[in-house]
Amino acid sequence: MLPRVIKTENDLGSHLFLGSRHLNMRIIIVGGGAAGATAAQFARKQDRDAEIIVFEETPYPEYSRCGLPHALSGEIPSFEDLIEFTPEWFQRNKIDLRLSTRVTEVEVHKHELKAEGKNGTIIEHFDSLIIATGAAPSVPRIEGVLMNERLRDGIFQFRGMDDAKKLKDWCGRGRRKVLVVGAGLVGLEVAEALSKSNHEVIVAEYLESALPLMIDPDMAEPLASAMANAGVKLITSAAVEQIIGAEWIEGARIKRRSDGSTERIDCDTVVLATSQKPSTSLAQRMGCKVGRGGHILVDMRCETNLKGIFAVGDCTEYKDFITGAEMPVGLGTLAVRMGEVAGKNAAGGDSHVPEGFLSARVTRIFGLEIAATGPITSSISNKANMIQTRTKGSTLSPYYPGGKDLLVKLTASADGGQILSCQIVGEKEAGLRIDIVSSFMLGGLTVGDLAKFENAYAPPVSPCVDALTVAAQAILIKLARAKPG
């Protein structure tokens, strides 16, 4: 254990003058991804003198995981371009970044942790601790996926930089026939990247539509068409039961959930992109309370049930702004927002995240921008008090050339017109419009307010009556009709 630094009297004096502590605070962050690195950044902003250590088990300083599919496709020239917080940044900010070092144990009451790295075991003291251990892809129960308890050659997961590098390397050695298991965001972004780099791609999804956790099945219809146009085959309501092939992967057996029929698909490569599970075994051993899915529970200060122990990002769960239900935090933006709050608080600040998260999300795939905020319809429990419309607007006024259709699904409460969720699909400008709806939701505004919203209008930029206005007007009519009398 390193001795805590005792400042000279001179230093103490200046600290007392600043109203600061006599001893420097010691903050340790477990995990150097987006959440952890942002926590380090804001801990430093909060306290210029704190000692800050970040332990990261991979050899990489913080990089954009969301950018990995774009480096896989080649849009971003090199994986190293994705690094956002460089080792130089850590040095400049006097943050001690320890790469390839894994925290193995934390003794909460002793405020001590044990880590294993290149130089063996080290023990460090901390005043406050931030857990940012993220999540890991789970391996779905498919026959033939594992060999000697490891993924077979030709079978890949896709979460971290090494996963992406391995897949790119493999696919660089010839044209591949790829089966992507799971049509969530990761699965589809990988599918598009591989399709763009000239591989043949089939996507199999267990649920009835693509992006099932992001948008409703009816909103996924344009995406299914766009995938077909791009030559990517999408099979929904289908369970991948077996990977076929002795020495090499030769194909997969897929079972249609509708009628139980099976078919064989030829492929030489499989990407598993089903679910992620939170990496919280360390936290659970420490005594951190977790939810049903194993995600760490935190309060508005991003503090766990253990005082001075914070948790942020994909390893946590937090309240949904609309339903109030606990839901896994699975977005880069939320990781960063939580990192900021936990970083400040770990350094003695008093910051908090909002009462709940909207999980505003967007992607651009297969020529479509798909965005949503608030829960998908299947997550809204009180469907009796819910009114929905699906309307079409445009990015520009009809008379101005170049406008693109925007399909808008809006959900409001039947009793007061509270906006519960919105999903938008179009060729462009869906994401920023979702941000407008998110802002309305945060401010407690209603669909009535949205119908009257003064959007900034100019013919080459946006229409006078926006696609959101059209949606709000339609839902108001439906609301009026639904009223008794």
Added chain:
Amino acid sequence: MLPRVIKTENDLGSHLFLGSRHLNMRIIIVGGGAAGATAAQFARKQDRDAEIIVFEETPYPEYSRCGLPHALSGEIPSFEDLIEFTPEWFQRNKIDLRLSTRVTEVEVHKHELKAEGKNGTIIEHFDSLIIATGAAPSVPRIEGVLMNERLRDGIFQFRGMDDAKKLKDWCGRGRRKVLVVGAGLVGLEVAEALSKSNHEVIVAEYLESALPLMIDPDMAEPLASAMANAGVKLITSAAVEQIIGAEWIEGARIKRRSDGSTERIDCDTVVLATSQKPSTSLAQRMGCKVGRGGHILVDMRCETNLKGIFAVGDCTEYKDFITGAEMPVGLGTLAVRMGEVAGKNAAGGDSHVPEGFLSARVTRIFGLEIAATGPITSSISNKANMIQTRTKGSTLSPYYPGGKDLLVKLTASADGGQILSCQIVGEKEAGLRIDIVSSFMLGGLTVGDLAKFENAYAPPVSPCVDALTVAAQAILIKLARAKPG
């Protein structure tokens, strides 16, 4: 006067059943522009049986005035493409559109008006009346502008379709050297359109910067550069004193306000784009209360001081959402929002506009998208309680190719971080970001909320830490520093 239609007993029965009136309501709208036509549209939605008459003094049914510069430049092939509410639309909706007909007098107590059209004088009864008479460009006091009390040949205004057609026709007869007087939105959009169609253009502005009513002088700097790059000369702080030339226009004398020096500019064409004055002489004769600038005062129902008489659009003024001060309504979006409210109310509804307007505004000129919401700084009276930052963000994360800079000026109250205004300049996506800020302002959210906002993020769409987040974080730091202690 046409007799009011008396319904048969059968009809009466069904009306009583619907809780409606015994006699059909008679709604007259004076002016068929965006505000008036929208009022007609929503009056019809409110009451399927009302008689609705629209008097329009020009020969044109409603068209997009905002689109005129784009038809002048040729981006939109024909002026007729700008027509949004066609005569067929009016027929289909059983709205009696009387073009080329001017309402000359209204007898409020008799609920009667007199109009002059092709077929002479007509008198009509009304139950409720909506004034949507718009505004007209004023003629600045410049020597040599008028000849026999009319604008000289080669001098143009730019508001309606005929103005635009005349200017296009004139400029189609040879390459012109054009002086645009006034660097407001109309002046600059015309300047760009003419510059694009290969004319030489100089813009002279009396105030110190371009778009002086839309953005602050410091935010207009990128625009001045962009104009220079496009070969359009911008002269600010300059008064056009005289138009020179006996038979033809040969030039103009301009006085620099800084040192009083004058210079002569060669030109053969002048476009006057200074200020607009509301067309409210009829309303004033009726007894409608007007503000200092002659704009009709209305309440949240868009009703004037006279019961059953509504007014909407450019002829009105209304409260600024932030300052509470009355300000002229000068935007197409607001005309349409007011038209909806007045149309419903004139037909017996009870709709209202928000407590104030943000006047959210955007344009795309000279390669820049320029957008703003809330008052410009010079209109904020309590500057002591105001904190401002000017920050730079991007439309995309740094690692993703193709991101464009966004310059963001954010103003907040020093005591609570209330968002007072925002101005954004960049190559694209400024307008939709302004809509996000407007939404925050309407919901009463603060810069603290904006700093924590979960924008929807994906590398090809938007950055994880948005340009708005950067601005909000910067202003929070400034706010913290400004606090005593």
